[in-house]
Amino acid sequence: MxxxxxxxxxxxxxxxxxxxxxxxxxxxxxxxxxxxxxxxxxxxxxxxxxxxxxxxxxxxxxxxxxxxxxxxxxxxxxxxxxxxxxxxxxxxxxxxxxxxxxxxxxxxxxxxxxxxxxxxxxxxxxxxxxxxxxxxxxxxxxxxxxxxxxxxxxxxxxxxxxxxxxxxxxRDETRHMLERALDFSSVAIWQLDPDKRGLKWRGATAELWGGDYERLTTADAAMERIHPDDRDKVRAALDDAIGNGVPYSSDFRVLHPDRGVRWLAGRADWDVRSNEAVLTGINIDITEQKSRQENANLLMRELHHRMRNLFATVGAIISLTRHNSRDVEDYVDRISSRLDALNRAQNVLLGANFLTGSIHALLREVEAAFPRIRWEGPDLLLPENALVSMALLFNELATNAVKHGALSTEHGRVDVQWSQDDENVEQRQFRLRWTETGGEGEVIPPERTSFGTLLMERSVRNNLGGTIERRWEPTGLVCEISLPARWQEA
Structure with missing residues (x-):
């Protein structure tokens, strides 16, 4: 106890x-x-x-x-x-x-x-x-x-x-702490005397308006720092707040002396003290939000464009496949294969930035569907239309190899190799070689030109601006493609 x-x-x-x-x-x-x-x-x-x-x-x-x-x-x-x-x-x-x-x-x-x-x-x-x-x-x-x-x-x-x-x-300690917090918060606080048009600043004003913000002692002085294209909008919002006693709200750009053009959001309301009323408000930096919004709008426009292209491609494949199919079963098989090729391209784009895709990523998708395909070459970034064309090209070559070529046998294989000329070479070329080996039986050209062949040729010549050559050698098909070297390394 x-x-x-x-x-x-x-x-x-x-x-x-x-x-x-x-x-x-x-x-x-x-x-x-x-x-x-x-x-x-x-x-x-x-x-x-x-x-x-x-x-x-x-x-x-x-x-x-x-x-x-x-x-x-x-x-x-x-x-x-x-x-x-x-x-x-x-x-x-x-x-x-x-x-x-x-x-x-x-x-x-x-x-x-x-x-x-x-x-x-x-x-x-x-x-x-x-x-x-x-x-x-x-x-x-x-x-x-x-x-x-x-x-x-x-x-x-x-x-x-x-x-x-x-x-x-x-109280003083709390005030000091709040002032320090405001300094680190990237929020500027201001008060405007509507009669004298005088401005007082606190918080992270230097970060948002410039280190010389103490010179901005009036609304007119602050207005000079606002981007000329936004001044009328800000002035109208401020005049409306003062004239009608309503809250103030405006987003605008400032010409920051050290950081260049920055987007700020301004919000304020009236603070009544005795018989006087002052407009007390804040500014926050919304440059990053504006940038993300613009990027989102750009992305939506790009997605809309891509979807239109995709639907057009799918429609063309469906129409042309229908005219070149032997029966319904063959039609479904060909359609499914080509839609799979489009899906591979979309997977690569979705895994990146929607606008470009890696050729390595595309070949990994192809290899997953056709395991006996081996490939080697520098990783390049292909724009969306080129990636779709290459996906359709690889799919037609691989599908034909499964039906008639090297991949129709247990021991057959395909090697894919590509390279680009050095940058100092005039009229630089991208060169790709598709080589089939290990097939059985005599290797002969097809009796007629199929839709798959036309699709490959259109993909290379029309979409990519290159040439395609196929040779049926004793060891198997060899396909060589040459294109203008326009793609950057990943």
């Missing part, structure tokens, strides 16, 4: 010390508000000494001293520590007759205390941070109830002053 009580006492003392430090009174300069109280108390009780005492962990420090010339004394010999520990008023009529104090250095030596009366300085959380006390060098009777009540009333005045001081400090 004793251990538990000691722990509670220690926790109570820790809370008390934390409360004391919240007031930030220790070791501060004398203040008239507290000195006036000790002077009045000394006069009222006719004593030579009156003190406002703050009891720290190892000392008692005097915030206000009347009648002494020392700033503090050790806590272990202080009278006031008894008030703090007992959390109630303590009165000593004659210290020489009190066993607690008769051997105390403050009694035996200067200031030769005989009489002491102290009342708690109690914080709102009930913690006692110190005392208001009166001291005499001669013994005297304890104050009556009315006298003690007066002393406690003065203690309440001391605490009221301490609370005002703490509140002011917390």
């Amino acid at each position: 004793a251990v538990s009580n000691q722990r509670q006492d220690d926790m109570r003392e820790q809370e008390r010390l934390e409360t004391l430090r919240e007031y930030r009174l220790l070791d501060t300069s004398p203040e008239q508000a507290f000195d006036r109280v000790t002077a009045l108390v000394a006069d009222l009780f006719d004593v030579p000494i009156a003190l406002v005492v703050l009891v720290d962990d190892r000392r008692q420090w005097f915030k206000s001293v009347h009648g002494l010339d020392v700033p503090e004394t050790p806590r272990d010999i202080s009278f006031c520590q008894h008030v703090v520990v007992e959390e109630r008023p303590v009165v000593v009529s004659n210290a020489l007759e009190d066993p607690r104090f008769r051997d105390n250095p403050l009694v035996r030596d200067d200031p030769h205390i005989r009489f002491y009366a102290g009342v708690p300085l109690r914080a709102p959380n009930d913690a006692v941070i110190g005392t208001l006390c009166i001291i005499d060098r001669k013994a005297r009777e304890a104050p009556d109830a009315r006298g003690m009540q007066r002393l406690e009333d003065f203690a309440a005045i001391v605490m009221a002053e301490a609370e005002l001081r703490r509140t002011a400090f917390q």
Whole structure:
């Protein structure tokens, strides 16, 4: 039980010390508000000494001293520590007759205390941070109830002053913290006097308006920093807010002296003070949002264009395949194969930026569908139309290899190799070679030109501006393609 009580006492003392430090009174300069109280108390009780005492962990420090010339004394010999520990008023009529104090250095030596009366300085959380006390060098009777009540009333005045001081400090600290937060928040705060058209700035104004923002002391001066194409819009929104007493809202560009053209959003409403009204608002940088919006609009236009191209391609494939199919089953098979080729191209585009696709990514898709195809060459970025054309080309070659060529046998394979001429070569060419080996039987050209052949030739010649040549050698089909080298390496 004793251990538990000691722990509670220690926790109570820790809370008390934390409360004391919240007031930030220790070791501060004398203040008239507290000195006036000790002077009045000394006069009222006719004593030579009156003190406002703050009891720290190892000392008692005097915030206000009347009648002494020392700033503090050790806590272990202080009278006031008894008030703090007992959390109630303590009165000593004659210290020489009190066993607690008769051997105390403050009694035996200067200031030769005989009489002491102290009342708690109690914080709102009930913690006692110190005392208001009166001291005499001669013994005297304890104050009556009315006298003690007066002393406690003065203690309440001391605490009221301490609370005002703490509140002011917390307000200043909070204000400073908010100002620092605004500096880091990329938000500029402004106030506009509608009569004088004067501007005041706070927050991250330098970041949004420029390091010389202090020159922008009027609405007209700030207007000069706004992009000429946006000034009329901003001025109209501001005039509407001032003329009709409505909130202000506008998005506009500023000519930042260090960061170039930046987009800002401005929002404001009226703040009424006494008989005056000021327009208080904020600016935030929305350049990135505007950029994302423009990119999204561009992407939607590109997607719309691509979808139209895709539907046109699908429609052409369906129509031409229908005329070149032997029966319904053959038609479905050919359509499914060519739609798979389109799907491979779309997968590559979706995995990138919708606008370009990697030829390596495309060949990985082809290899997944036709596992015995091996490929080698630099990775290049193909625009959407070129990627679709190459996907259809590879699909027709691979499908024919499965039906009639190397991939129709267990041990056949296809090697795909490509390269681009050096950049210093005039009329640079992209060259691709499709080589089939390991097939069985005699390799001969087809008897008629199929739609697949036409599709390959149109993809290479019409869409890509190149040439295609096919040779049926004894080892298998060899297809060579040559195109203008327009594609960048990934």
